[in-house]
Amino acid sequence: MGEMIPNWLLQRTHLTPTRTALVFNEQTWSFQELKEIVLDYAMKLSGYSISHHSRVAILMKNRPKTVFLVHALQLVGAEIVFLNSRLTASELSYQINDSETTVLFYDLDFSTTAEDLERLCADLQSCSIEDLITSAKHIVNIHSEFDLDDISSIMYTSGTTGKPKGVQQTYGNHWWSAIGSSLNLGIQENDAWLCTVPIFHISGLSILMRSVIYGIPIFLMEEFNEEYANSLLQSGKVTIMSVVTAMLNRMLTALKDESYHENFRCMLLGGGPAPLPLLEKCAKKHIPVFQSYGMTETASQIVTLSPEDSFKKLGSAGKPLFPAQIKIVRNDGKDASALETGEIALKGPNITPGYLHHDMSVCDGWFLTGDLGYLDEDGFLYVQDRRSDLIISGGENVYPAEIEAVLMAHETVYEAGVTGINDTTWGQVAYAFIVGQNVTEEELLQFCREKLASYKIPKRIIQVKELPRNAANKLVRGKLRLLIEGRN
Incomplete structure (x- = not known):
């Protein structure tokens, strides 16, 4: 058993019950109001045989x-197994089966996906959030304390082999992340x-x-809207x-010559390195952008x-948060020196x-991340590649191997290679190259749409005579982009 800590919501409500906890559109909830609704939900959950260590997916x-x-x-x-609502039922069913999840709660918007999942996952019981709210209350065993070693959440990240892996996150992981920040x-x-x-x-x-x-409110938005986000940042x-x-780009374009309220103190930027011109544009507008590096x-x-370092170290992800350490490991396994x-x-x-x-x-x-980078003489991290082959498109991780596996499942495709091409809107987009029989680009794109989330679908699928390979006959993805020179 690990270190015990009071349940965060119960402790927060005990300490500051009247503080605002949540704002959505024009509605607000205090921590006391939040706790009362949550207790109500918990009593209804026990009717679904959910208890300590039950795996429950939410869509x-x-x-x-x-x-x-x-x-x-x-x-x-x-x-809690968090499901990415942008994925197809086929992609999600793998995650539910792999995690041995027994219950799924979903928004009515995803009713069709939930029906497909019940068909694809034999032991899954699914329930809409609306049905949960109207179900009967039962006596429930409330966890007034968290064991910091207990698993709180599971999120799937696509593995480089194409099969996603369930990342387990403990209460201790979330606690130290919050404290470090x-x-x-x-x-x-x-x-x-x-x-x-x-x-x-x-x-x-x-x-x-x-x-x-922390005891601070969340302003929650159902989906990103740059005009509304700007208005909140200007309101103070x-x-x-x-x-x-991609979000910051859209906000700056919509902001035009205006600026944000002086209360706004931190634009926390993640999801891959930011282009220098964007950071310089923010610096001119006195928008406090903090680049960060992290992962699931x-x-x-x-x-x-x-x-204090945000302008003199432009392009750096910074230094580790207080409880964390970082080093760079060379190919021979030894610690790298500065700038290496x-x-x-x-x-x-x-x-x-x-x-x-x-x-x-x-x-x-x-923990070896597989990402490449270096530390400068002052210990600041510069990330050069979020894993050598990873494509980050609009903040979403896209793994070439996953798209390649889908393309090669098509009867006309013998070989497939995928790489990221720089894109002003999304940061990067996937381009696919195939060796195969006569097949149109549109046919293959349609094939991909049936099996992949929209953000994973290649922007282009280009037929070539051969793919670049090394002496061991392994695909060299870094050379794929050379195939489009002169084509666009």
Whole structure:
């Protein structure tokens, strides 16, 4: 048994019951009101045979009911499997079966997907959030304490082999992530965090956790809208916002010559390195952008560029959060010196204890990320590649191997190779190259649409005579982009 800590929502309500916890459109809830709704949800959950360590999946949008359900599931000690609503039923069924999830709660928007999942997953019981709300209450065993070693959430990240892996996140991971961030960014009395990133991503879920740990409100948006986000940042009500590059680009375009309220103090930028011109544009407008580096495995950012360094170290992800450590490992396994490129290795209490059913790449207690980067003489991290082949499109991780596997499942395709091409809107987009029989690009795109989420579908599928391979006959994805020179 690990270290015990009071249940965050119950403790927060005990300490500051009247503070605002959640704002959605024009509605607000105090922590006391939030707790009462969550207790109500918890009593209804027990009618679904959900108890400590039950695996429960949620397929829901950024809405208040999602916030209530997450806290209610924590209250009964369930392990929450967060499903990405952009994935197809086929992709999600793998995650449900792999995690041995027994119950699924979903928004009515996803009724069709839920029906498909019940068909694809033999042991799955699905229930809409509306049905849960109207179900009977039962006596429930409330977890008034959290064991920091207990698994709180599971999020799937696509493995480079094409099969996603379930990242287990403990209460301790979320706790140390929140504490590490607060020691870097500080907590102010007027703080409020704008959440427009999906709750099913660690960037969104971490905001929920920080809200109850810090005692600050979340301004929740169902989906990102740059005009509305800008208006909140200009109102003085919001002090912190989490974004990826594509979102920040859209906000700056819509902002034109205007600026944000002086209360706004932190634009936390994740999801891949930001282009220098964007950071310089923000610097001119006095928008405090903090680049960060993190992943599902580190329960949100683990490296952040501190305020006093934000302009003199443009392009850096910063230094590790207080409880974390970072080093660069060379190909020969030795520690790299300053300015030497190698694999980014991390250590800290916010790092996952491991994947479900998969080994984690660890060496002497250090988590090997597979990402390339270097540390400068002052210890600032510069990320050069989010894993050598990873494509980050609009903040979403896209793994070439997954798209290649789908393309090669088509009867006309013999070989497939996928790489990321720079794109002004999305940061990167996938381009696919195939060797095969006569088949049109549109036919293959349609084939992909049936099997992949929209953000994974290649922007182009180009037929070539052969793919670049090395002496071991392995595909060299880095050379694929050379195939389009002269084509566009």
